[in-house]
Amino acid sequence: MYRDPVSASPSPAAAPAAQRPLRVGMIGIGTVGGGTFRVLARNQAEIAARAGRAIEVTMVAARDLERAAGIVGAGVQLTRDPLQLATHPDIDVVVEVAGGTGPALDWALAAIAHGKHLVTANKALLALHGDAIFEAARQHGVAVAYEGAVAVSIPIVKALREGLTANRIAWVAGIVNGTTNFILSRMRDDGLDFGTALAQAQALGYAEADPSFDIDGTDAAHKMALLAANAFGTPVPFDAVQVEGIRTLQVLDMACAAQLGHRIKLLGIARRQPDGLELRVQPALVPDTQLLAHVDGSMNGIVVCGDASGVTMYYGAGAGSEPTASAVIADLVDVARLAGTQAAQRVPHRGFHAHAMRALPVLPRAAVSSARYLRVPLHRASDAEPLGRWLAAQGLVPRKAALAQLPEGTGAQWLVLTGPATQAHVDGLLDQLQRHPAVAGAVTALHVEPLDA
Amino acid sequence: MYRDPVSASPSPAAAPAAQRPLRVGMIGIGTVGGGTFRVLARNQAEIAARAGRAIEVTMVAARDLERAAGIVGAGVQLTRDPLQLATHPDIDVVVEVAGGTGPALDWALAAIAHGKHLVTANKALLALHGDAIFEAARQHGVAVAYEGAVAVSIPIVKALREGLTANRIAWVAGIVNGTTNFILSRMRDDGLDFGTALAQAQALGYAEADPSFDIDGTDAAHKMALLAANAFGTPVPFDAVQVEGIRTLQVLDMACAAQLGHRIKLLGIARRQPDGLELRVQPALVPDTQLLAHVDGSMNGIVVCGDASGVTMYYGAGAGSEPTASAVIADLVDVARLAGTQAAQRVPHRGFHAHAMRALPVLPRAAVSSARYLRVPLHRASDAEPLGRWLAAQGLVPRKAALAQLPEGTGAQWLVLTGPATQAHVDGLLDQLQRHPAVAGAVTALHVEPLDA
Numbered sequence: 001m002y003r004d005p006v007s008a009s010p011s012p013a014a015a016p017a018a019q020r021p022l023r024v025g026m027i028g029i030g031t032v033g034g035g036t037f038r039v040l041a042r043n044q045a046e047i048a049a050r051a052g053r054a055i056e057v058t059m060v061a062a063r064d065l066e067r068a069a070g071i072v073g074a075g076v077q078l079t080r081d082p083l084q085l086a087t088h089p090d091i092d093v094v095v096e097v098a099g100g101t102g103p104a105l106d107w108a109l110a111a112i113a114h115g116k117h118l119v120t121a122n123k124a125l126l127a128l129h130g131d132a133i134f135e136a137a138r139q140h141g142v143a144v145a146y147e148g149a150v151a152v153s154i155p156i157v158k159a160l161r162e163g164l165t166a167n168r169i170a171w172v173a174g175i176v177n178g179t180t181n182f183i184l185s186r187m188r189d190d191g192l193d194f195g196t197a198l199a200q201a202q203a204l205g206y207a208e209a210d211p212s213f214d215i216d217g218t219d220a221a222h223k224m225a226l227l228a229a230n231a232f233g234t235p236v237p238f239d240a241v242q243v244e245g246i247r248t249l250q251v252l253d254m255a256c257a258a259q260l261g262h263r264i265k266l267l268g269i270a271r272r273q274p275d276g277l278e279l280r281v282q283p284a285l286v287p288d289t290q291l292l293a294h295v296d297g298s299m300n301g302i303v304v305c306g307d308a309s310g311v312t313m314y315y316g317a318g319a320g321s322e323p324t325a326s327a328v329i330a331d332l333v334d335v336a337r338l339a340g341t342q343a344a345q346r347v348p349h350r351g352f353h354a355h356a357m358r359a360l361p362v363l364p365r366a367a368v369s370s371a372r373y374l375r376v377p378l379h380r381a382s383d384a385e386p387l388g389r390w391l392a393a394q395g396l397v398p399r400k401a402a403l404a405q406l407p408e409g410t411g412a413q414w415l416v417l418t419g420p421a422t423q424a425h426v427d428g429l430l431d432q433l434q435r436h437p438a439v440a441g442a443v444t445a446l447h448v449e450p451l452d453a
Numbered sequence: 454m455y456r457d458p459v460s461a462s463p464s465p466a467a468a469p470a471a472q473r474p475l476r477v478g479m480i481g482i483g484t485v486g487g488g489t490f491r492v493l494a495r496n497q498a499e500i501a502a503r504a505g506r507a508i509e510v511t512m513v514a515a516r517d518l519e520r521a522a523g524i525v526g527a528g529v530q531l532t533r534d535p536l537q538l539a540t541h542p543d544i545d546v547v548v549e550v551a552g553g554t555g556p557a558l559d560w561a562l563a564a565i566a567h568g569k570h571l572v573t574a575n576k577a578l579l580a581l582h583g584d585a586i587f588e589a590a591r592q593h594g595v596a597v598a599y600e601g602a603v604a605v606s607i608p609i610v611k612a613l614r615e616g617l618t619a620n621r622i623a624w625v626a627g628i629v630n631g632t633t634n635f636i637l638s639r640m641r642d643d644g645l646d647f648g649t650a651l652a653q654a655q656a657l658g659y660a661e662a663d664p665s666f667d668i669d670g671t672d673a674a675h676k677m678a679l680l681a682a683n684a685f686g687t688p689v690p691f692d693a694v695q696v697e698g699i700r701t702l703q704v705l706d707m708a709c710a711a712q713l714g715h716r717i718k719l720l721g722i723a724r725r726q727p728d729g730l731e732l733r734v735q736p737a738l739v740p741d742t743q744l745l746a747h748v749d750g751s752m753n754g755i756v757v758c759g760d761a762s763g764v765t766m767y768y769g770a771g772a773g774s775e776p777t778a779s780a781v782i783a784d785l786v787d788v789a790r791l792a793g794t795q796a797a798q799r800v801p802h803r804g805f806h807a808h809a810m811r812a813l814p815v816l817p818r819a820a821v822s823s824a825r826y827l828r829v830p831l832h833r834a835s836d837a838e839p840l841g842r843w844l845a846a847q848g849l850v851p852r853k854a855a856l857a858q859l860p861e862g863t864g865a866q867w868l869v870l871t872g873p874a875t876q877a878h879v880d881g882l883l884d885q886l887q888r889h890p891a892v893a894g895a896v897t898a899l900h901v902e903p904l905d906a
Contacts, residue, residue: 035761039619039620039760039761040619042621042760043619043620043621043760043761046620046621046686047618047619048809049686049805049806049809049810050614050618050686050801050804050805050806051618052799052801052806147616153617153759153761153762153763153765154765155611155612155615155616155617155765158608158611158612158615158616159608159611159612159616161503162608162611162615162783162786162787163600163608163611163612163780163783164606164608164779164783165500165503165504165782165783165786166492166493166496166500166778166779166780166781166782166783166786167492167496167499167779168495168496168499233499233502233503291744291747291748291768294744294747295744306606306779307492307495307496307775308488308492308496308606308775308776308778308779308782309606309769309770309775309776309779309780310606310769310770310773310775310776311769311770312606312607312608312767312768312769312770313766313767313768313769314765314766314767314768315744315765315766315767315768316762316763316764316765316766317762317763317764317765320763322760322761322762322763323761323762323763325619325761326617326619326620326759326761326762327616327619327762328619329618329619329761330615330616330617330618330619333615333618333619334615337799337800338799338800346505346790346791347790347791348503348505351503352502352503353502353503353505356501356502357502
């Protein structure tokens with residue numbers, strides 16, 4: 001049994017023999033980097049009390065050294081060369097918060113090859129190159145920590161990798177993009193159309209000038225791929241995620257979903273099925289009896305269903321400098337606590353030890369089965385009933401159906417919640433339904449996720 | 454930089470040089486112990502893939518050896534003597550899931566003194582004797598893990614101790630007792646009175662034959678004391694928790710709270726104040742705009758507010774054999790990953806390193822300030838307005854007031870939400886209010902917790 005010489009000291013309140021500070025090099029000092037520096041400075045005593053040693057940013061790589069100096073002040077070495085920082089002998093941990101994937105991969109691999117631990121909030125980097133990075137880190141015996149890359153301040157990687165390790169995970173469902181959740185909340189609560197809600201999100205700083213990454217679901221897909229790896233012990237399956245964004249969502253469907261007791265969310269789903277993984281990011285209806293349906297505004301929420309734990313849920317900010325810094329610094333504290341022990345190696349980067357990981361096939365879109373919401377514009381309201389019988393005869397049984405309660409003149413809209421059917425089956429049916437003589441306009445079809453345990 | 458010889462091996466998929474299994478001795482094989490054994494067996498391959506080694510229950514201490522043998526089968530050594538197990542040389546970790554505080558303390562200290570790591574789901578033991586146990590463990594360089602003692606399957610100790618370490622925590626608010634939350638949900642949703650809801654909880658196995666521990670708030674106080682220690686770096690302050698249970702709650706107040714947009718929950722609050730800690734377990738009104746208000750049935754939910762993270766919330770089962778086993782086994786995986794390294798010592802038991810902990814004073818009840826809900830039976834509805842002016846003149850300003858919308862013949866009930874005031878001030882005022890000539894019956898006063906970030 002290992003005994004720390006300090007622990008056996010007679011005075012229980014004595015400070016441990018001073019471990020030298022953990023020396024951090026930061027690549028990038030923008031929104032997340034600046035927040036990390038600020039929180040580390042503000043809470044330094046409390047953080048050291050938790051970590052068992054001081055955590056000091058000793059070097060920063062930035063493009064604009066003058067701006068960087070204005071943020072970090074004197075006493076921090078500055079460089080324009082991230083590679084110099086990543087390989088510098090006086091750095092223990094590299095915090096990569098610059099973003100991007102090409103150069104960032106070089107920096108990450110250089111840092112690892114030089115025996116540095118790596119903390120990053122770069123979801124794109126890990127979604128695309130995570131497996132290579134994790135394998136390099138494993139071979140060099142260093143930690144790669146990335147809580148800030150998944151759900152901002154929510155410790156969900158830690159929950160999956162360490163908190164739920166008893167479980168065979170059945171599924172993970174998440175609202176993991178604050179921008180789109182803000183937009184959808186505005187559409188629902190204020191009746192705004194997509195474009196207006198997006199403009200509002202941009203004005204408030206919740207959306208970028210080019211919002212494609214968020215609204216097309218790419219960002220959420222990055223995060224779901226990382227969650228899937230941790231939940232199921234599979235290499236990061238980003239390439240296989242089926243992604244639909246929210247550009248074409250109509251505010252009318254928000255109201256119609258509400259009438260059926262549901263809310264529309266951009267939902268990531270990673271679910272174990274007998275033949276492989278279901279893995280997709282799509283706008284979906286969630287019953288408003290589920291707590292996840294009430295994750296509104298720019299907040300994030302993730303539900304995990306395990307065979308022993310049952311359902312657990314994790315909720316927190318979906319954006320922000322200091323919330324992301326909270327996760328980055330928690331990773332630094334983990335490193336500070338474990339660096340120099342074998343433990344940095346013993347908590348595997350993706351929850352499972354490398355030798356036990358298996359590449360699980362991701363089910364193709366056509367094979368994925370789910371319940372559906374349909375909104376069908378009708379020439380006459382009385383066409384609803386025969387159309388319901390027609391749908392049932394095609395094997396898509398209406399579980400709940402209603403005519404939309406809409407202002408006069410909007411035309412009859414038939415709303416249906418169906419039982420589960422494969423995407424292939426539904427695709428074929430939608431084609432026929434669209435050409436049905438009773439149908440007066442474009443049919444809208446969305447997934448429904450009951451999220452039952 | 455430490456390098457695991459295995460990591461440098463040429464084949465990335467090679468299994469690590471077999472670490473021998475972690476040998477677990479369990480004291481108690483009841484609901485939690487049986488669930489732990491069952492889940493360890495069912496998910497053994499997945500758990501080993503996560504832990505990096507097998508986790509094997511090799512010895513069980515139980516009163517009824519025949520019953521125990523029926524559960525664990527052959528191949529597990531059985532004993533009637535927990536102390537023999539706790540000190541046995543062939544055991545690496547002792548899992549204490551027998552409950553109680555007297556003998557359990559002896560077993561815990563014996564195990565620690567013999568260099569065993571300790572995993573326990575025994576909240577009473579840690580609330581009463583945690584500081585002694587943690588200090589002994591620190592001196593002997595072993596881990597004490599207790600996720601299962603706080604919020605069943607929710608990894609909240611891990612979140613506070615590791616996931617939110619960047620933060621100065623402002624407050625923790627929790628629904629941490631599944632029994633009382635079930636009872637309150639039945640009262641609210643089905644209009645049952647307390648006694649009927651309790652009987653239903655007992656019939657369904659959510660409440661014990663003697664339910665005092667749950668309904669008087671003691672169990673929640675145990676858990677809040679452990680959360681407070683982890684949030685604020687203070688020794689476990691169980692003795693100082695102000696506790697009120699739910700025995701006297703009236704179903705009428707459920708409806709009246711709903712009319713004001715609130716739900717009544719048995720809420721634990723641990724909040725940092727300038728002069729010390731606010732620490733209490735009380736029935737309280739939570740605005741239904743807060744996600745925590747929607748934690749219903751036997752579920753648990755905990756909200757943590759940190760200065761960097763903002764608000765995060767954690768939600769999951771509030772009772773159950775396998776949900777608790779999920780937490781116990783996660784602790785075992787932590788031990789399996791870290792045992793034999795210095796790391797077992799480097800993640801401090803209460804989140805903060807012992808030398809940096811400070812005993813924070815807990816504010817006396819009289820000094821605690823909060824907003825209030827008052828329900829005042831009136832002789833005449835028209836008395837409400839002058840009574841509002843009288844209250845305001847006494848310094849308890851009504852923020853919102855209404856006459857209860859109740860069936861005919863129930864009498865006028867004036868409902869008030871006040872601004873914050875100290876308990877001392879409110880106590881004095883309630884005395885006067887009760888004797889006011891306009892008041893027709895017993896005044897009900899409950900705390901209101903807005904839970905603003």
